[in-house]
Amino acid sequence: MNKSIAVIGAGSWGTALAISLSGKGHSVRIWDVNQEHLKELAENRENKRYLPDIKFDDHLEIAYTVEEAVRDAEIVLFSAPAQHFRSALDGAIPYLTPEMVLVNVAKGIEQKTLMRLSEIAFEKLPNAKYVVLSGPSHAEEVGRGLPTTLVAASIDVALAEYIQDVFMTDWLRVYTNTDIIGVELGGALKNIIALGAGISDGMGYGDNAKAAMMTRGITEIARLGVTLGAHESTFSGLTGIGDLIVTCTSMHSRNRRCGIMIGEGMKPSEATKKVGMVVEGMFTTEAAYQLALKVGVEMPITEQIYNVINEKIDAREAVTSLMTRQKKHEKEDVFRKS
Numbered sequence: 037m038n039k040s041i042a043v044i045g046a047g048s049w050g051t052a053l054a055i056s057l058s059g060k061g062h063s064v065r066i067w068d069v070n071q072e073h074l075k076e077l078a079e080n081r082e083n084k085r086y087l088p089d090i091k092f093d094d095h096l097e098i099a100y101t102v103e104e105a106v107r108d109a110e111i112v113l114f115s116a117p118a119q120h121f122r123s124a125l126d127g128a129i130p131y132l133t134p135e136m137v138l139v140n141v142a143k144g145i146e147q148k149t150l151m152r153l154s155e156i157a158f159e160k161l162p163n164a165k166y167v168v169l170s171g172p173s174h175a176e177e178v179g180r181g182l183p184t185t186l187v188a189a190s191i192d193v194a195l196a197e198y199i200q201d202v203f204m205t206d207w208l209r210v211y212t213n214t215d216i217i218g219v220e221l222g223g224a225l226k227n228i229i230a231l232g233a234g235i236s237d238g239m240g241y242g243d244n245a246k247a248a249m250m251t252r253g254i255t256e257i258a259r260l261g262v263t264l265g266a267h268e269s270t271f272s273g274l275t276g277i278g279d280l281i282v283t284c285t286s287m288h289s290r291n292r293r294c295g296i297m298i299g300e301g302m303k304p305s306e307a308t309k310k311v312g313m314v315v316e317g318m319f320t321t322e323a324a325y326q327l328a329l330k331v332g333v334e335m336p337i338t339e340q341i342y343n344v345i346n347e348k349i350d351a352r353e354a355v356t357s358l359m360t361r362q363k364k365h366e367k368e369d370v371f372r373k374s
């Protein structure tokens with residue numbers, strides 16, 4: 037059955053999902069803090085800034101206030117960048133009702149509190165019907181209807197199944213999961229490794245270096261994730277290794293593109309600006325670095341990327357530091373446990 041859906045954040049991902057949902061016949065209203073951007077969306081009936089040449093259909097309306105977007109919605113989808121999720125939620129709260137299902141697609145950790153986004157939501161709304169939607173999914177491909185998979189994660193499996201039904205199309209396949217911690221952390225932390233993969237590419241290193249970055253990257257992501265309560269197996273699924281692969285290898289990736297420019301010698305702040313859309317890894321690196329210190333987990337790649345993007349060392353020094361670390365067994369963590 038068709039639903040009424042509010043989308044909060046009309047960037048590339050919010051727009052791509054709004055196009056997909058409205059294409060399925062759902063009634064979608066999209067809102068953004070940037071009023072100028074909303075006017076352009078209404079005038080052009082497409083998102084020329086982020087997803088040019090993909091026209092909106094009649095089921096997709098532009099809302100000029102949060103209230104207008106959220107009023108009578110059955111589902112409220114948050115697609116603002118992770119550092120803005122708290123303010124996006126605060127803005128919507130006066131208009132939310134307990135029946136509304138909240139879906140968050142942002143991938144990050146709040147820098148100032150080190151909280152996962154679901155922790156923010158449950159702190160404010162302890163009984164929220166809350167679902168995380170994540171997975172290997174570039175907006176540029178979803179907007180064009182290219183085959184994609186996602187995972188709807190919730191502590192309530194029935195709720196995850198509800199969102200699975202609402203979002204699923206013949207080309208957008210949605211799985212469910214109840215490991216909300218693992219799904220959130222996989223989506224957030226892969227952006228750090230994608231920055232690293234981009235830096236490696238930008239420095240002119242080859243496929244060997246990138247394969248190492250990705251494989252050792254997922255190892256340290258899982259190490260932190262399991263310490264924070266996630267299931268290890270989640271990191272070998274779509275929201276773990278799946279999302280890591282797509283982000284580290286695609287030219288659509290904002291994180292990888294930013295990394296490439298840094299690897300080529302551009303200042304990190306300049307590279308971030310040049311991407312022109314949110315580069316979540318630039319915030320998540322700091323948060324993950326602090327979280328790892330707090331819980332005593334070793335994250336050598338994250339630590340070096342933290343050093344590079346904060347201009348403490350250059351990328352070549354970071355590579356030397358990673359390559360000349362104390363030698364170890366590949367599965368050292370497993371040996372430590374047994």
Ligand SMILES: NC(=O)c1ccc[n+]([C@@H]2O[C@H](COP(=O)([O-])OP(=O)(O)OC[C@H]3O[C@@H](n4cnc5c(N)ncnc54)[C@H](O)[C@@H]3O)[C@@H](O)[C@H]2O)c1
Binds near residue numbers: 044048070073120
């Ligand atoms: N772009 C993708 O392919 C993709 C895919 C999966 C997940 N994501 C995740 O989705 C999130 C958004 O990414 P994006 O690429 O769409 O970003 P973007 O930079 O393209 O757009 C972000 C939009 O959010 C708006 N915004 C900022 N604060 C807001 C607020 N408080 N309320 C409402 N709108 C607000 C901005 O004005 C902007 O239009 C990120 O966490 C990203 O990791 C992106």
Ligand SMILES: O=P(O)(O)OC[C@H](O)CO
Binds near residue numbers: 173288291292314
């Ligand atoms: O473009 P990126 O690097 O923000 O990645 C987008 C999505 O998270 C890929 O799944």
